[in-house]
Amino acid sequence: MTQTHKYLAISILALAAAGCSKNSGDDGRGSSASQKNEVAASAYPKQVYWGDTHLHTSNSVDAFGFGVRLGPEAALRFAKGEEVKSTTGTVAKLDRPLDFLVIADHSDGLGVTRRIYEAPRLLIRDPDLRRWHDMMHEGPEGSQAVTAELIDRAAKGTLPEAMRDAENQAENSRKIWTDHSAIVERYNQPGKFTAFMGFEYTLMPGGNNLHRVVMFRDGKDRADQVIPFATLNTPDAKVEQLWDYMDAYEKKTGGKMLAIPHNSNLSNGLMFELTGPDGGPMTAEYARKRAKHEPIVEVTQIKGDSESHPFLSRNDEFASFGDAGWDLGNLTMAIDKKDGDQAGEYVREALKRGLTIEAKTGVNPYKLGMIGSTDSHTSLATADENNFFGKHSGNEPNGKRAMEPQNLGTREGRFGWQYLAGGYAAVWATANTREAIFDAMMRREVYATTGPRMQVRLFGGWDFAEADLNGDFVKAGYERGVPMGGNLNETAKGAPTFIVSALKDPIGANLDRVQIVKGWTDRNGRTQEKVFDVVWSDMNARKKGRDGKVPAVGDTVDIAKATYSNSIGAPELKTIWRDPEFNPDLKAFYYVRVLEIPTPRWVLFDALRYGAKLGENVELKAQERAYTSPIWYNPKA
Structure with missing residues (x-):
């Protein structure tokens, strides 16, 4: 790390420490309910619980870059049914509260766009960081341009050195993570509302979306013993490294995690492969490891629906739901999609591939339960058509978001009316607690909806x-x-x-x-x-x-x-x-x-x-x- 980058790291870290509470929206009104409360569980699940396992706040590199200024506190208040003001100043409230929420901010660059924005310009020496700082201060369009460039450069592995410094990033991530866990812990009310610890593992080789939401069964005491696992400083990052991280966490703390593959329709065929990571036949060991860590999949969300596709299910007249614009290419449109790629990115086909692999190895890696969630980057977990707050703050309710763009043949042609308003995760659990909901997910007693309950x-x-x-x-x-x-x-x-x-x-x-x-x-x-x-x-x-x-x-x-x-x-x-x-x-x-x-x-x-x-x-x-x-x-x- 150069001396210049050390100055930037120190200033950004100091700002993160001093400003985290202010920007998280933490006004001290969280619940003080004891986490030791005993909640009576039914003999078998008699009630369905509704939640969102995939929500982003201002701690996500892209969410802040797109303009969101609401943090975890506001997200939890909104999910519980309270009225909040969105980033654009619009009053927002759910018609019906949720029962649980997983805030899943990106592990890569956790809080970095907010820190660049807040850093004193005189201390920023890296030309790219200084340029991004200036662009974000120009307004929403500048922030969105910075975020798009960040995503593209992350996919290509060309981020500035200061953002790739492992020691600096780990220190910054730990501060944000422990502050976040304190807020989550206060809002967790066993039997009434369940707040989960989680993050999004942002694996994206070449722009192919292989993201996972990582969800904890545990509270602050165990979750604080680790920091979210990132890929920026992991050469040739692969999902197996995430599974190793999960195993190490469980061994270290005695806690539990699960991972949820999501948005598989933008993986260009890589999410549900027939082969192993080396391109050869999938082994029983690899299949068993995947099945252990990934019991469920996010089948529907704002960026389209991944249940099936007309190319794969030609006799299914309902297979084309939510695919408009999303089958053009991968997440960043760096790679166009080819016919045949769909087979590795839609869940029905994955379930079929699981049977094929099981016949050869004795293990089914794709024995997946199905849930929905929003992937909203507004801090607002809303999946109702008449109360849709958009993908990001620039897409909050306004008179233009549904009008443009109209051209389905371009990258821009899938970021307007093509967004879905869904979805939600429905869980048949014996109680509204972390343990009961997590365990129901592990046994796959869950279902997805595109929004309706x-x-x-x-x-x-x-x-x-x-x-x-x-x-x-x-x-x-x-x-x-x-x-x-x-x-x-x-x-x-x-x-x-x-x-x-x-x-x-x-x-x-x-x-x-x-x-x-x-x-x-x-x-x-x-x-x-x-x-x-x-x-x-x-x-x-x-x-x-x-x-x-x-x-x-x-x-x-x-x-x-x-x-x-x-x-x-x-x-x-x-x-x-x-x-x-x-x-x-x-x-x-x-x-x-x-x-x-x-x-x-x-x-x-x-x-x-x-x-x-x-x-x-x-x-x-x-x-x-x-x-x-x-x-x-x-x-x-």
Whole structure:
């Protein structure tokens, strides 16, 4: 480290220490509830808890660069249902509080843009840092340009030396991390609201998004024994190094972590590879290590939906949700996407690939439960279409954000109306505590929604009948079967039966249909998939056609008013379903997809509020949805 860089490091560190509380929005109003409170847990999960596992605050290098000035304190207050003012001064409040939150600020460059912004200009000698300092002080456009350059240079490994100095970065990160953990600890209220420690591991080779959210089961006492694991100073960074970090943490502290791969639709095929890290066949050891550390995946968020893709699922008329603009290339658009890349970045295909790898190695690395989250960089965990605060502070509610850009053929053509407003993580846990929610994620008893809070149950067994559905089907599901995320081992003759139940969001839209997506490997070792419509609204009138498809539910969206009507669809759909094509000799997985009736997207609300003139390509409405974690069928060995 040069003497000049030492001066910069010292000044930035001092500013971070003196200014962290001010810029975090920490006004001392956090909860003082004891973390030792005992919370009674139910015998089995009876309640679903709603949360966001992927939220960024002003401590994230890009969030601050994009203009956000709200810190962890404001983020937690907002998630709990309190009213806050957004960075642009707009009053923000959730219609319904969340039950839990993971603030996942980027581990790479933790707080660095804020420190550059606050540093005295005379002490900045590095020309790039000085230029960025000046650009950020010019206003939002300058800050956003700095952030875009930072992301590109991070992907290329060409950041300034001062930002790559390991000792300096570790010292700065520790200060921010321990201040952050103190805020999180105060807001954690067992039984009422759960605040988790976490960070985002920002692995991005060549702009290919291999990010993970790392989530702690533990509180400040253990989390403070480490700092977030970063890649800037890790030559040839690979995800296995993150897993080693997680193992070392657990050995050192006795605590627990899990990692959540996210936004896999921008990995250009690298998130769910068939090969190992060296390009050769994936080994059982590698598959086992991945399965241990990554039990769930973020399948939907603001930057698109990663459940499936029309290129992969050509017989699935609902496979194109949330893909507009996002299938052009990787995160930074440094590499264009090629046909075939989708196979390594969509979750349904990953589940199928997991069966293929298991057949060769005996281990399934992609036995993944599914959740949604926002990836919001505003400190505001909102996934409601009529209350969407955007991806970053420059994308907060305004009259222009839905109008431009319109060109889907460019990098800029996916950062406007193409953003989704979702999603959320739904967790079936025995209590609203760190331990119960974390453990539910580890056993994959979770599901994703694109924003609405529909209540979805899935159980698999061998002898479920209509009598169970009309009685206490939840009790029957746990006593005689397995819930979503579980393994159904062959113990009886005949096909498995599934209890499926979906209730509409209490303040949302009716339901169109419930589908079961099945994946399996055939006798030749090829993976297959099929989507079954198992129950839908108005079944007497909506008969399957010759092609086996259920007719569309209809459309009540009033474009001029941004409204819809629940005159179609159903408030509840439930059934007992038996696989009509079951082969007891073939491994398979089953998960549920629930579709709402069409409803207005956030762009339509913007048009109504601001008079925004929307282009021809803009998608004005959508069928919001939920995806459960699968149940895996395993034949006898």
